[in-house]
Amino acid sequence: MSRKGLSRYLGLSLKGVTYLSLILSNVALLGIIIYILVDGMGYLTWDFLFGPYRAPDLISIWPAIVGTLELLLIALALGLPIGIGSAIFLSEYSKSESKLVKAIRLATETLSGIPSIVYGLFGYLVFVVGFGWGYSLLGGGLTLFLMILPLIVRSVEEALVSVPKSLREASLALGAQKSRTVFKVVLPSASSGIVTGCILASGRVISESAVLLLTIGMVVNKVPGDMLSAGTSLALDIYYFSNFGMPEEAAATSVVLLLLVIFINLLALLAERLLRGKGYGKA
Amino acid sequence: MGKPRISDEPVFDGFKIKVEELNLYYGEKQALKNVSISIEEKQVEAFIGPSGCGKSTFLRTLNRMNDLIDGCRVEGKVEIGGQDIYQKGFDVPYLRRKVGMVFQKPNPFPMSIYDNIAYAPRTFGIKKKDELDEIVVSSLKRASIYDEVKDRLKESALALSGGQQQRLCIARALSASPSILLLDEPTSALDPVSTAKIEELIGELKKEIGIVIVTHNMQQAARIADRTAFFLMGELVEEAPTTAIFSHPQDERTLSYITGRFG
Numbered sequence: 365m366s367r368k369g370l371s372r373y374l375g376l377s378l379k380g381v382t383y384l385s386l387i388l389s390n391v392a393l394l395g396i397i398i399y400i401l402v403d404g405m406g407y408l409t410w411d412f413l414f415g416p417y418r419a420p421d422l423i424s425i426w427p428a429i430v431g432t433l434e435l436l437l438i439a440l441a442l443g444l445p446i447g448i449g450s451a452i453f454l455s456e457y458s459k460s461e462s463k464l465v466k467a468i469r470l471a472t473e474t475l476s477g478i479p480s481i482v483y484g485l486f487g488y489l490v491f492v493v494g495f496g497w498g499y500s501l502l503g504g505g506l507t508l509f510l511m512i513l514p515l516i517v518r519s520v521e522e523a524l525v526s527v528p529k530s531l532r533e534a535s536l537a538l539g540a541q542k543s544r545t546v547f548k549v550v551l552p553s554a555s556s557g558i559v560t561g562c563i564l565a566s567g568r569v570i571s572e573s574a575v576l577l578l579t580i581g582m583v584v585n586k587v588p589g590d591m592l593s594a595g596t597s598l599a600l601d602i603y604y605f606s607n608f609g610m611p612e613e614a615a616a617t618s619v620v621l622l623l624l625v626i627f628i629n630l631l632a633l634l635a636e637r638l639l640r641g642k643g644y645g646k647a
Numbered sequence: 648m649g650k651p652r653i654s655d656e657p658v659f660d661g662f663k664i665k666v667e668e669l670n671l672y673y674g675e676k677q678a679l680k681n682v683s684i685s686i687e688e689k690q691v692e693a694f695i696g697p698s699g700c701g702k703s704t705f706l707r708t709l710n711r712m713n714d715l716i717d718g719c720r721v722e723g724k725v726e727i728g729g730q731d732i733y734q735k736g737f738d739v740p741y742l743r744r745k746v747g748m749v750f751q752k753p754n755p756f757p758m759s760i761y762d763n764i765a766y767a768p769r770t771f772g773i774k775k776k777d778e779l780d781e782i783v784v785s786s787l788k789r790a791s792i793y794d795e796v797k798d799r800l801k802e803s804a805l806a807l808s809g810g811q812q813q814r815l816c817i818a819r820a821l822s823a824s825p826s827i828l829l830l831d832e833p834t835s836a837l838d839p840v841s842t843a844k845i846e847e848l849i850g851e852l853k854k855e856i857g858i859v860i861v862t863h864n865m866q867q868a869a870r871i872a873d874r875t876a877f878f879l880m881g882e883l884v885e886e887a888p889t890t891a892i893f894s895h896p897q898d899e900r901t902l903s904y905i906t907g908r909f910g
Contacts, residue, residue, distance in 0.1 A: 459717060530754040534816070537712060538767040538823050539744035548766070553757050 400622065404615030412616060417585040423610065425617050427587045431501060431580065431595035432570060432624075434588065438505025439512055439569045444562060447516030454517070455524040456546050472514040483511045484578035492579060499581025499594035507575050512565040519564060523557025524550060556636045563632040570624060573599040598624070656741050659728030662688050662826040662857055664709060669723035671704060673716065678704050680881045682723075686874075688826075691853050693872035693889065694861045697909065700878040702861045706829050709859065710746040711739050727827070744771070747825030751832040753812035755804035755819070760787075760796050763804045763815060767823040782822055790818035791848055810841025817848065828852065830860040834867065846871050865905060869893055877901045 417424040450468075458465045487507030497503050527550050535545040551558070576582070581594035584604050588595035596604070598621045605614035664686040671679035679701045686692045694702035704713065711732060713719045725732050732742055744767070756763050764783040773779060783800070787793035792814040796807070804815055813833060820828060830849075834842040849858055849871050862868050868875050869889060876886040877898075885898045896902045903909060 461717075528754070530750060530752060531756060533712065533715070533750065534754045534756065534819075535766070536715065537710065537743055537748040537750075538770065538819065539740040539742075540767070540770045541740055544770055549756055 397622070400615050400618045403612055404617070404619040407612050407616035408619060412613075413620070419585060423605075423613055425598065425601050425613075425620065427584060428596045428598045428601040428617070429620070430587055432597045432599075434501050434591065434595070435505045435508055435576070435580075435597055436566060436569050438502065438591070439508040440562070440566060442506075442509045443512045443516050443565060447513050447565075448520050448558065450513075450517045451520035451524060452546060452551075455521050456542075456550065472517050476514040476518060479574075480511060480572055481574040481578075483507055484575040486510070487575060488578040497592060499579065499583070500592045501580055501588055501595045502591040504576050504580035504595075504597075505591075507579050508569050508572060511572070511575060512568050515568060516561055516565050519561030520554070520558050523554040523561065526557065527553045552639075555639045559632055559635045559639070563628055566628055567625060570597075570621065570628070571599055573597070573603055576600050577603075657730045657738055659730055659745060659826070661728045662745070663728060664827070664857075664859075665724075665726040666708075667724040667726075669705075669708065669721065669725060671701075671708060671713065671722075672718075672720045674718040678881055679708075682883045684876060684883060684886055686857065686859065688857045689853060689855070690873040691849060691858045691860065691871055693868035693875045694859070694878060695863070695865055695868050695875060695904075696878035696884075697904070698863065701881040702876075702878045703831055705878065705883075706831055706859060706861050709827070709829055710743050710748055712743075712748065714739065744823045745825055746827045746829060747820035747823055748829045749813070749816050749820050749831065749833050752836050753809055753816050755807070755812050755815055757803065757805055759801050760804045760807070760815065761800040763819050764822045767819065771823075786818040786822040787815075789821050789852070790814045791844070791851070792818060808841075810837050810844065813837060813841065813845065814848065817845070821852075825856060827857040827859065830858065832861050832863065835863065842867075865893075877904060879904070 411422060412424055413429070414426050415422060415424045417427060454465060454468065484507065487503055487510075491497050491503030491506060492499060495503070531549050531553060532545055535549045536542070540548070576597050577600065580596065580600070582596050582600050582604055583594045584596045584601055586593075586595075598617055601617045602614045602621070605611070605617060664684075666682055666684050669679055669682040670677065682701075682705060694706065696702045707713045708721060708725060709727070709732075713721065721733060727742070727746065731737075756766060758766075761783055764786050765779045768779055768782045773782070784793065787796065792811060795811060796815075799806075804812065807815060813836075817828075817833075834845050837845070846867065849860065852858060853873075860868075860872065872889045874886065875889045875892045877884045877892065877896075877900075879900055885892060885896060885901045887897070892901065893905060896905060
């Protein structure tokens, strides 16, 4: 074979390999989705979603829906302001060579790599045992907040750092104070990156199970009364149902979880489009 | 840090620039050596010189943009309108309102054309729509770009061409009603037609405000500047009326540079 023929052959086979991996990855994904839909859709009834839970005849995931939303609320209500605030400090107000900043950066990187069960253990020792709250949604939410904090800090900081320096200079050269420059120019320009970071963080909260196993107690049959009562989440329900011989219920819960994730992604898309319409996000 | 500081706005007595024995260091490295110069109001002063000669650095000392660089240290005296702009507690944002700046690469904010121009007045607390409208329209007119954008003020500034973006940036600088405008190689990223438009604009603007322009294009300095300063390796070699500096420079080094022997 001539050299030209060989390189052509290599090029073609490489193309083939990439196509194959594309097909494989998508087939796997599609397979999962179809499997879940086929198994679960039949079980999605009004009572299953919103009805009371009276085993063994009436199974409902309403307690899990309430629990998941409460966990999301606690984790994001704390995680977004504190995470975005820290990221602003790191990228705008600190000198990037300082020892403190290097230490913080190392810490956030390490923390975001820790397996979630370790966070769960921490939450168990501190909130469940240490504070004597027992299993509670609040304890679980706080643990999730600690878990997603480094994630939010890192993604928001990355978004802020990618805003060109020339925009900051333009604002300062017009006689704007630093704070105005940060809030009116830098943050809006980084908005789509920030939104993406927040969505990733909510995804982690929704799909987390290991942390919650150790902190909120997996009480699948009772709607939580307040933040300090034990509860469950959608991901925990899937674990529970599949462990206790209810695979169809587990599949149906997965459908709900899947829809929730899709809904949040659509929300992010919408937010990005709205921001882009204002001219942001392209900088 | 961005803490808001209540201070009395300094009172400038005219806008003559007077620099005496200015030395500037980036860490250990000295970027400007003993620069002394006086620049009159309402004229165009050009800074020329090879890359890295300190002309842009010097320009940035005039509105204290060098403050943003870590490890930058300034010695000597820089006076504008009789005020030492490096004195302790000096109101730097106010200085930058009065001494505007346009950068080498057009850097419009990722906002609408209108919001780009209204940014500075809003910073100063102007909120009324008709007041803002008037500033936006007059600034765009002064930068002779109004006719091109008047029908799409609400559209993103990033949709404009490079030359239009640069004139938009000039309009944005004018919206703060500065008395001096610093231009840092404003046409180096632009095509000849856009360059000509901006040069024409500079000729108009100097009737009202002082202009200091850094350029590496000597023909440009010759075309638009009343006076020209030649920088070399951090030193101000020579400063004179433009015609004089190009026809009979006093310094050997200036002669070599303008005749193209280096640079």
